[in-house]
Amino acid sequence: MAKAGGKPSATEVVFSIQDHLPALYFAFGRGKTELLAEEISREWDFLLPGEKEKVAEIIREAEVQNTGLFGHRRHNLKQILIQGIGYHHAGMSPALKDLVERLYESRLIYVLFCTETFAVGVNFPAASTVFDSCRKWDGREFRGLLNREFYQMAGRAGRRGFDPIGHVFVRIDDRFPEQTGFYREDEVEPVRGRLAISPNTVLSLLYWKTDEEINRFLEQNLAAYQNNRESRRLKGELEALEGKNAELGNCFCENIYQPSCFLLRAKLKNELRSLSRRRKRGRPGSRERREEIRAILKVAPKKCQHHLCVDARKKQDLYTEKRTRLSRRLKVLDRHSRDFEMEFNNMWDLLEALDYVDGRELLPRGLFALYLHVQEILVTELIFNGYIRDRAPQEVVAILSGVDYIPGREEYVEPGLIKLDHVEELRKYLLKKGVPENFCVWSHLPGPLSSAWYDGAAFEELMARSSLQEGDIFSMLRRTIDLLRQIERAAGEDVELRRQMEHIRHRLDRDEVAIMGI
Amino acid sequence: MSKSAERVPQKRKRKVFRRDRVQPPPPGPLELDPFQVEAIESLLAGYDVLVAAPTGTGKTLIAEKLLEKVIASGKGAVYTSPIKALSNQKYRDFVAQYGKDKVGLITGDLSINEGAPLLVMTTEIFRNWCFANPEMLDQTTHVIFDEVHYLDDAERGTAWEESIIFAPGHMRIVGLSATVPNIREIANWIADIRGRTVKIIEERRRAVPLNLGWISAEGDVLEEEEAHEYIKEKVERRKGRWAESELAGAAGDYEKRGRRS
Incomplete structure (x- = not known):
């Protein structure tokens, strides 16, 4: 069935696995899932006429509930669903994802192209899983899947009480065969502690916890615990090593390194040979040293089992080498054991410099940031420097939707009328004050979309004004709602600010952006 | 089924034999492990x-x-x-x-x-x-x-x-x-x-055991050993092609000349 020169297209892969359907076909990249789905839809059709009608019926119902469900961009999906093929990724609207999920659960999709998120949590088992590739973009680089990630996804193969075996297929990419993944379940990576200390962590600890509790947190978090355990293990190993080393010392006689000892004599003979070479002969001191060595060697060697001493000596050398390795690692661990304390203190200093705290006392800014959980410093500064209060809601929503927003490559939004340069200024000012970059994340990009949505624009309109996918716009607005709620909570007694946020939030939480079915 | 697909290839799409039509649906609640x-x-x-x-x-x-x-x-x-x-x-x-x-x-x-x-x-x-x-x-x-x-x-x-x-x-x-x-x-x-x-x-055991297979460029399903071999061969052949072209080209001539002098 293979084409000449064979790139194994998804079409051919489906041919090879047709006895093991339905399949979840994992691809890394939204565009990729769509491309592959479209590719196999040109050749394959999995549904019987009756089932097609059922699919059409379900789609019709979904469209009644959500007008413009497929929008302008997803007409192809509607077509291929009728053939029992689908795709599923984070760029799609929740309503559409839900439709695909329901069709899958009703066993009306035979090959579903999806991204990693489909494998987390909710259980959608299949007869087989296929990996289009074993490399993914993790936000920083392309890397091979970890064993843990692979098995999380692969494990969807095999429906309980239905399939005797779950089949997992890894496609070998003809262009990069060496990148093919091989995985072992018994080599799944251990879980490591990953504590990171945020401004909110420091504020929360200072405000709600005692010194003792703070220390316990810094010294007994999982990373510190694992670090301590490793140190303890290494120390044990070192001690054992010292013991063995000392034991070896007993092999040697009292004459060790005396002129009669073989160990010394062997060493001296080596030195003599080296000094006798033409290159070193003429060096100052060389002659004297040679004579000295010859004088020592004149002493009669001791008659002993010197090979035992040689063996012991060699072993000692090995131990020394291992000891240096262990103590070096121990030093690294030791250095890191104070990391959290340092990180905590650095953040505390920064918060003090920015007037969030005074010693253990929280100042108004600190008390405000205590209830914020994204970009707490940046948001607090926006509020306290008058960027939000009494401003036009369109401007407020444009600013807030940009908080913690990292634009994707080639993301494009038609610029709006609201100028947001002053937020960029504030960001730069904070950076200059020493706030780390990752606590000052803001982008002007989503602003025009969120303010248009506030003004009552249709979802289609937002789509038309940007290159963002519907799922991205949805989550951007949901995140803004989340932030608005945080500010409401932080506002506390400040009724005016709370009302302002509430008002914006209610205008945002509507139509396509509302959470459905709840 | 496939015959008719060959006769009108551009209209009819390929179909699979649907085993699940004769299989019973998955049973209800299972016993606890x-x-x-x-x-x-x-x-x-x-x-x-x-x-x-x-x-x-x-x-x-x-x-x-x-x-x-x-x-x-x-x-x-x-x-x-x-x-x-x-x-x-x-x-x-x-x-x-x-x-x-x-x-x-x-x-x-x-x-x-x-x-x-x-x-x-x-x-x-x-x-x-x-x-x-x-x-x-x-x-x-x-x-x-x-x-x-x-x-x-x-x-x-x-x-x-x-x-x-x-x-x-x-x-x-x-x-x-x-x-x-x-x-x-x-x-x-x-x-x-x-x-x-x-x-x-x-619990280390899976409810349904997994079987891993690799799919070659020709669409064959390979086992782990075969896959390793297949990949090795592919990589080598690619290297080989590169080396051949070099031998035939300037580098080969250079070596001959070098030997003569």
Whole structure:
């Protein structure tokens, strides 16, 4: 069935696995899932006429509930669903994802192209899983899947009480065969502690916890615990090593390194040979040293089992080498054991410099940031420097939707009328004050979309004004709602600010952006 | 079937033989596995429990059994999940199971029925509650962390850690995890920090065993050994092609000339 020169297209892969359907076909990249789905839809059709009608019926119902469900961009999906093929990724609207999920659960999709998120949590088992590739973009680089990630996804193969075996297929990419993944379940990576200390962590600890509790947190978090355990293990190993080393010392006689000892004599003979070479002969001191060595060697060697001493000596050398390795690692661990304390203190200093705290006392800014959980410093500064209060809601929503927003490559939004340069200024000012970059994340990009949505624009309109996918716009607005709620909570007694946020939030939480079915 | 496909290739699409037409649908509720029974018993006996089992082996069932009991006893429980969409889904499931008035949902951008005995949350929200309003958890006996191996997530792992460290002392911790090799270490850590024994329930066997295969450029399904060989051959052939062209080209001539002189 293979084409000449064979790139194994998804079409051919489906041919090879047709006895093991339905399949979840994992691809890394939204565009990729769509491309592959479209590719196999040109050749394959999995549904019987009756089932097609059922699919059409379900789609019709979904469209009644959500007008413009497929929008302008997803007409192809509607077509291929009728053939029992689908795709599923984070760029799609929740309503559409839900439709695909329901069709899958009703066993009306035979090959579903999806991204990693489909494998987390909710259980959608299949007869087989296929990996289009074993490399993914993790936000920083392309890397091979970890064993843990692979098995999380692969494990969807095999429906309980239905399939005797779950089949997992890894496609070998003809262009990069060496990148093919091989995985072992018994080599799944251990879980490591990953504590990171945020401004909110420091504020929360200072405000709600005692010194003792703070220390316990810094010294007994999982990373510190694992670090301590490793140190303890290494120390044990070192001690054992010292013991063995000392034991070896007993092999040697009292004459060790005396002129009669073989160990010394062997060493001296080596030195003599080296000094006798033409290159070193003429060096100052060389002659004297040679004579000295010859004088020592004149002493009669001791008659002993010197090979035992040689063996012991060699072993000692090995131990020394291992000891240096262990103590070096121990030093690294030791250095890191104070990391959290340092990180905590650095953040505390920064918060003090920015007037969030005074010693253990929280100042108004600190008390405000205590209830914020994204970009707490940046948001607090926006509020306290008058960027939000009494401003036009369109401007407020444009600013807030940009908080913690990292634009994707080639993301494009038609610029709006609201100028947001002053937020960029504030960001730069904070950076200059020493706030780390990752606590000052803001982008002007989503602003025009969120303010248009506030003004009552249709979802289609937002789509038309940007290159963002519907799922991205949805989550951007949901995140803004989340932030608005945080500010409401932080506002506390400040009724005016709370009302302002509430008002914006209610205008945002509507139509396509509302959470459905709840 | 394939004949007709050949006759009118551009109109008809390929079809597969649909085995599932003759197969019965999957049976209803299954019997509990020994590890599930063990986990449920330890939970009902009031232990902190860490369950590590492969995906799809029925960890959720363990949580559900516990929730039933907690709700029946008039106390409360918190269920945290790593992804917001998942929380919404779980909320819907639980509402269908226990009724609307028994279940609440709290994520960053949504909150429904905050006073319900069973609360579905994102881990971040639970972490915030542990700091800001632990008194809201006074009547809550258990917190269930689904996918607790998210501890190792570079961006979000902190929320799990702070939650485990600062969850109110009276609460029992239930961790549901994928298979990880150092589950014992994590259990010991939790036991250490919370000052209580943590039971470890581990199931390494999958409910349905997996069989790995590799698909070659020709569409053949290969076993691991064959795949290794196939890849080696491919890589070598590519290298070979490169070397041949070099031999035939300037480098080859250069070598001959060099030998002559």
